[in-house]
Amino acid sequence: MRIDRNSIAVVLVGVVLLALGPVLPSWAVSLLNVALCYGTVVLGMMLLMRTGIVSFGHGLYYCLGAYAAGLLDHFGKMPDMLLMVGAGAVTAGLVAAVLGLLLAKYRDIFFAMLSLAFSMILYGLLVKTASLGSTDGFNVAAKTVGGIVIAEDSVRIVVYSLAVVFATLSAFLLHQYLASHQGRLAGAIKDNELRVEYMGASVKAAVHRNYVISAVLAGIGGALMAVNIGHIDPEMTYWPQSGEFVFVAILSGTGSVFAPLGGALVFEAIRSFAYEYSPNTWQMVLGITMLLVMIFLPGGLWSLFTRKRGA
Amino acid sequence: MSQFIAVLVDGIVYSSWLFIIAVGLTLIYGVMKILNIAHGSLYALGAFTSVTLCTMWFSGGHDAMGSYAMLLLAAVLVGLVAGPVIERGLLQFMYGKDEVVLVLVTYALFLILEDLIKLVWGVDPLFITGPNGESPYSLLGNFEVAGLTYPNYNLVLVGVAAATGGALAWALAKTRSGKLLLAVIHDREISAALGINVGRTYFVTFTIGAMLAGVGGALTAPTVSVVTGMGAEVIVLAFAVVVIGGLGSLPGAALGALIVGLVRAAAVHYFPEVELFSIYFVMAVVLILRPKGLFSGAEVRKI
Numbered sequence: 083m084r085i086d087r088n089s090i091a092v093v094l095v096g097v098v099l100l101a102l103g104p105v106l107p108s109w110a111v112s113l114l115n116v117a118l119c120y121g122t123v124v125l126g127m128m129l130l131m132r133t134g135i136v137s138f139g140h141g142l143y144y145c146l147g148a149y150a151a152g153l154l155d156h157f158g159k160m161p162d163m164l165l166m167v168g169a170g171a172v173t174a175g176l177v178a179a180v181l182g183l184l185l186a187k188y189r190d191i192f193f194a195m196l197s198l199a200f201s202m203i204l205y206g207l208l209v210k211t212a213s214l215g216s217t218d219g220f221n222v223a224a225k226t227v228g229g230i231v232i233a234e235d236s237v238r239i240v241v242y243s244l245a246v247v248f249a250t251l252s253a254f255l256l257h258q259y260l261a262s263h264q265g266r267l268a269g270a271i272k273d274n275e276l277r278v279e280y281m282g283a284s285v286k287a288a289v290h291r292n293y294v295i296s297a298v299l300a301g302i303g304g305a306l307m308a309v310n311i312g313h314i315d316p317e318m319t320y321w322p323q324s325g326e327f328v329f330v331a332i333l334s335g336t337g338s339v340f341a342p343l344g345g346a347l348v349f350e351a352i353r354s355f356a357y358e359y360s361p362n363t364w365q366m367v368l369g370i371t372m373l374l375v376m377i378f379l380p381g382g383l384w385s386l387f388t389r390k391r392g393a
Numbered sequence: 394m395s396q397f398i399a400v401l402v403d404g405i406v407y408s409s410w411l412f413i414i415a416v417g418l419t420l421i422y423g424v425m426k427i428l429n430i431a432h433g434s435l436y437a438l439g440a441f442t443s444v445t446l447c448t449m450w451f452s453g454g455h456d457a458m459g460s461y462a463m464l465l466l467a468a469v470l471v472g473l474v475a476g477p478v479i480e481r482g483l484l485q486f487m488y489g490k491d492e493v494v495l496v497l498v499t500y501a502l503f504l505i506l507e508d509l510i511k512l513v514w515g516v517d518p519l520f521i522t523g524p525n526g527e528s529p530y531s532l533l534g535n536f537e538v539a540g541l542t543y544p545n546y547n548l549v550l551v552g553v554a555a556a557t558g559g560a561l562a563w564a565l566a567k568t569r570s571g572k573l574l575l576a577v578i579h580d581r582e583i584s585a586a587l588g589i590n591v592g593r594t595y596f597v598t599f600t601i602g603a604m605l606a607g608v609g610g611a612l613t614a615p616t617v618s619v620v621t622g623m624g625a626e627v628i629v630l631a632f633a634v635v636v637i638g639g640l641g642s643l644p645g646a647a648l649g650a651l652i653v654g655l656v657r658a659a660a661v662h663y664f665p666e667v668e669l670f671s672i673y674f675v676m677a678v679v680l681i682l683r684p685k686g687l688f689s690g691a692e693v694r695k696i
Contacts, residue, residue, distance in 0.1 A: 136493045184681055191428060191492050192684050195636045199677040202629060206669030321629050325430075325500050332497060362511045369504030376498060377486070 084261050089254055092339065096250030103242050113350055115242045115310050118249040120330065121346030123303035125256050126296030127331035128342045132260070133292045134272030138194040139201030140327050143174040143297040145319035146204070147304025149214070150174075152222040152314045163224035163232075163244055167305045174301025175294055182293040186286045201319045208316035219315025222308045245306050252299055253339040259295070260339070268292060300327075329368070333375050335382020345383055398539040400658045406547040408654025409554035413612065414627060415634035415646045416557060417605030423578055423641030424598040426492055427484065430499040432606050433628030434506035435475055439610025440619045441510055443467035444519045447614075451523040460521070460529045464611040471611075472604025480599040485592070503624070511621050518618035530615040550612060557605065558647055565643070574598070578641070633676040639686025648687055 099118075103111060123144055130137055147170030154169050155161040181200055188196055209217050224241065225232060232240050259265040267288045270278045275285045308314045317323060334345025352371060356364035379385055418432045446463040479502065487498050522528050533545035565571040577584045577594045585591045609627075617623070634653050638645025653672055660671040679687065 138496075188680075188684060191496070191640070192680065194493060194496065195632065196677065196680045196684075198629070198632065199636075199673045199680060202633075202673040203670055203677060206667070206671070206673055209669060210666040320625075322625055328497060329500070362516070363508050365504040366508035369501040369508075372501040372504070373483070373498065376494065376501070 084258060086261070088338065088340075089257055092250060092254045092257060095340075096246055096254075099246045099250075100243055103239050103246070108238070111238065111242050113354060114347070115245050116307070117347040117350040118245040118343065119303050119307040119310055120350060121303075121343035122249050122252050122306065123300045123327055124330045124334060124342035124346050125252055125339060126299030126303075127327050128334070128336045128339075129256065129260070129268065129292050129296045129299075131331055131336050132268040132272065133289060134268075135189060135193050135289065136328055137197040137293075137296070137324070138321065138328065139197030139199070139319075139324050140296070140300050141319040141321070141324035142197070142201035142204050143178060143300035144304035144307070144323065144327070145201075145208070145314075145316070146174045146177055147171065147301030148222075148308035148314040148318055149208075149304075150301070151305035151308045152220060155222050155224070156220060161223060161225040162229065163227045163241070163309055166222075166224060166309060167244075167248060167302055170301040170305025170308075171298045172301075174304070175298040178294045178297030179290075182290045182297075185293060186290040198321060198324070201324055202321065204319045205316050208319065215315070217316060219313060219317075221313050223312055224309045241310055245310060248302055248306060249343065252302060253343060256295075256299070257339045264288065264291065329372055331382075333372065333382060335379075335384030337381065337384040337388055341382060341384035348383060395539040395541065396662055399541055400655070400662050402538055402541070402543060402547075403661070404651075404655035404658035406543075406550055406654075407658055408650045409551040410609070410613065411630065411634050411654055412554045412647055412650035413550070413557060414606065414609035415631045415638075415650055416561065416643065417602040417609070418631050419635045419638070419641055419643065419646040420561070420605070421599060421602040422635065423643075424574060425484075425488075425595050427495045427499060428492070428632075428640070429602070430496060430628055431479065431502040431506055432499075432602070432631065433624030433626075434503050434510070435471060435603050435606035435624075436610040436613075436627050437510055437619075437621070437624035438475055438506065439468050439471045439607030440614040440623060441514045441519070441610075442471055442607070443611040443614045444521055444619050445514075447521045447529070451527070454524075457523050457527040457529075457532055460523070460527075460532075460615075464529060464614070465608075467614075468604055468607035468611040471607030472600055475607075476600035476603030477596065479603070480596050484599065485595070488595070503628075507621065507624065514621075516621055518620045520618055521615045528615050546615070553608065553612060554650075557608070558643070561643060570597075630672065633672055636686055637676055637679045639688035642686065642688040645686055645688035 099114065106114070123140065127137070127140060150169040150173035151166035154166050185193060185196060208214060214220065227240060227244065260268070267278060267283055270283075271285055271288060278285050278288075304318065330345050330349045331342065333349060334341040352367060353364060356367040375382065381388070414432070414436055418429060421427055421429050421432070443464045446467050447460045450460055450463045451457070483498070483502065487495055490498075520528075521530075530546050531544055533549070535542045535544055536548070537543075565575060573584070573589050574594060576587070577589060577591055581591055630653070634649040635646055636649070637652055638647070638649030652675060656671050656675050657668060660668045664671075
């Protein structure tokens with residue numbers, strides 16, 4: 083383990099968010115909660131982008147994580163939040179380990195298209211599965227945490243606190259991974275795969291590993307979101323959802339593990355305010371923001387910080 | 394037996410519809426290397442525009458047969474207005490960027506256009522029907538195959554698909570501009586060096602592609618309720634078609650449309666619960682076996 087400035091900062095931000103939970107107004111808690119669930123998924127997208135690949139089907143793992151959590155509540159009758167998030171992570175990881183074997187050979191648009199096809203296969207299955215509520219999905223609720231029953235009036239704050247813990251842990255571990263020997267391969271693969279191979283590292287193994295990690299993060303995010311929103315449906319694996327993850331990753335930039343979490347917060351803030359004031363134009367606001375970021379800030383919002391430091 | 398024939402007829406009609414939409418997508422990708430997600434919005438624009446034009450036509454008390462002209466006019470309008478505006482106003486600044494970035498640019502465009510449609514046409518489903526319930530869908534009468542009745546409108550779809558495919562194949566192989574286009578597809582830089590106006594080629598290609606999306610939408614409008622979100626549904630189907638056939642390939646789009654059309658028709662008739670699943674399953678299998686699609690040439694390795 084490596085204790086540098088950023089890992090300490092991640093933990094500090096986590097502690098501050100935990101402490102703020104009980105004092106913040108409820109709208110801020112909801113906003114932060116959704117942003118943290120979302121940001122955990124985008125952490126995984128960032129890892130893929132650093133490796134030079136873009137998945138247009140990460141909704142697959144987001145949805146798998148949510149459904150794994152939901153099934154544990156719905157059929158398993160084990161609505162324990164830790165178990166649910168664990169189930170989401172494991173399910174997503176296992177599926178990604180298998181699909182990753184195929185996907186690791188693909189790049190660019192073909193990677194995007196094959197991952198899109200996989201996510202749409204799950205969509206096609208879920209919308210026709212009547213026992214899981216077809217297009218309507220079903221409701222999910224966590225009732226215990228590690229065996230301890232959550233009191234009625236503290237559900238919101240418990241769910242929020244766990245989202246903070248999981249997001250902080252994910253960001254901390256991902257930061258450690260990115261700084262490790264294996265993690266640093268990502269940027270090298272993006273620059274030149276052939277050279278990485280000549281240096282004796284396996285590009286395929288590294289891409290596969292990063293893909294599985296990103297899927298686990300999406301699974302965690304999906305499970306957290308399921309508990310947070312209290313409802314899941316097949317839209318979670320429909321292609322616009324996957325597109326949104328790519329969108330937030332582009333908006334955030336890939337400079338640091340703070341970028342996806344901050345980007346997710348900005349995104350959720352834009353979305354909820356735009357939705358509040360003009361429900362029929364919020365997508366337009368998002369689209370225009372995205373174009374502006376791509377044209378003027380190709381490095382994402384995070385590049386605003388690094389640029390300042392360099393000047 | 395009659396069910397088998399029904400699968401064939403449904404499959405061919407559905408394939409024709411898919412081909413009309415996918416051919417514009419593959420054309421734009423082939424020439425400009427842009428996988429255009431906004432193609433779905435252009436399709437939706439075509440549908441909404443034709444609802445407006447047909448409604449105006451019917452309320453003017455004109456002969457119902459003229460509604461077909463309105464469908465065509467809607468498609469042409471979408472092509473001539475939205476195509477140039479998007480290409481000149483946005484895409485021309487993006488050429489040379491990474492393919493994946495270009496996909497995201499069109500995704501942003503897709504989001505913007507979806508809301509634009511909501512602003513102009515509202516969020517309620519729209520239908521094309523005249524004062525006495527006439528619809529271009531039923532005006533032409535019906536035909537019967539093996540005891541099943543189909544509207545003749547389906548033949549229009551098949552005819553338009555065949556004509557579009559034939560015209561494009563002919564133009565690419567036989568006309569001067571078609572040959573120049575092939576040169577641009579093959580090597581953009583060399584073509585520019587030889588004096589081909591690449592910018593204009595892109596402009597014309599995108600306009601034609603947008604028009605084809607508009608044709609798809611306009612021809613679909615009489616057969617369904619026109620709702621927001623119809624573009625999102627269609628674009629991913631069109632992706633499946635062009636990816637199966639091979640991105641940028643004209644015969645590929647035809648083959649892809651035929652495969653997806655027949656698979657879906659068979660699924661609907663024999664195993665309705667796997668309808669959507671089957672299409673994307675085929676897409677995944679083709680990508681796994683032939684990563685660049687069924688019609689794809691060898692690519693030069695670049696270091």
